Amino acid sequence: MSDGFYSTDWDNQDGSQGYTNQAFDQNAYSANAYENSYDQSQSYNPNMYNGDMYTPDQSKAPPTDMYSGGFDDEPPLLEELGINFDHIYQKTVAVMNPWKHTSSEVINEVDLTGPFVFCMALGAAMLMVGKVQFGYIYGIGAVGVIGMWFLLNLMAPKGAHVGVIASVLGYCILPIVILSVVNILIDLKGIIGTVASIAAVLWCSVSASRLFSDGLEMKRQQILVAYPCGILYAVFALLTVF
Numbered sequence: 001m002s003d004g005f006y007s008t009d010w011d012n013q014d015g016s017q018g019y020t021n022q023a024f025d026q027n028a029y030s031a032n033a034y035e036n037s038y039d040q041s042q043s044y045n046p047n048m049y050n051g052d053m054y055t056p057d058q059s060k061a062p063p064t065d066m067y068s069g070g071f072d073d074e075p076p077l078l079e080e081l082g083i084n085f086d087h088i089y090q091k092t093v094a095v096m097n098p099w100k101h102t103s104s105e106v107i108n109e110v111d112l113t114g115p116f117v118f119c120m121a122l123g124a125a126m127l128m129v130g131k132v133q134f135g136y137i138y139g140i141g142a143v144g145v146i147g148m149w150f151l152l153n154l155m156a157p158k159g160a161h162v163g164v165i166a167s168v169l170g171y172c173i174l175p176i177v178i179l180s181v182v183n184i185l186i187d188l189k190g191i192i193g194t195v196a197s198i199a200a201v202l203w204c205s206v207s208a209s210r211l212f213s214d215g216l217e218m219k220r221q222q223i224l225v226a227y228p229c230g231i232l233y234a235v236f237a238l239l240t241v242f
Helices: 007-012 015-041 084-098 112-129 134-155 162-171 173-187 191-215 219-241
Strands: none
Touching: 007 015, 007 112, 015 112, 084 112, 084 162, 084 173, 084 191, 112 173, 112 219, 134 162, 134 219, 162 191, 173 191, 191 219
């Protein structure tokens, strides 16, 4: 058998050895074919990352609008701090003119910027005449807010938020601040001071009761609310004059 596919193996060696060489040649051919196919599969394909062969999982991708905002989309700093100058102006005008109607949305806003400024102004005016009363101002104010909170929660149909009560009482202390400024210029321990103190207390009481009645839907109970407010502001008037 010198002809055919097994001629070299059968001429030189026995049958078993020739069969082994044949199997070795077939394995080598299969390995070469696999390497060629692997090289072709690893060759560069320009469409590999253009969406034809590679499609990433969009559900795992980070949101595109995470950092798309910027400083232009951020709210103003005063708005984040809860400071609205328009509402501060409206509440101040409502205190100065108790017969002016104010929307319930403005009244029910928890705004403590104006009350803090007015209380500091009251303490500074007292300090100008040698009275250090900052502790009394904030202490009496806190007791008054708690007392009015208990009272208004019993009287108001929908109750009252303690922050709203503190805001209204703090804004309505503005006539007492004016009284303390007048006390720097003239002595208010006489008849003029008594009349001015009564007028300031009535002014504060009417303004506070009007704001409470408009904001808490207590139209028929304004006089009942004005009485405890008058007691509270009378204490501040006594601190101012004496």
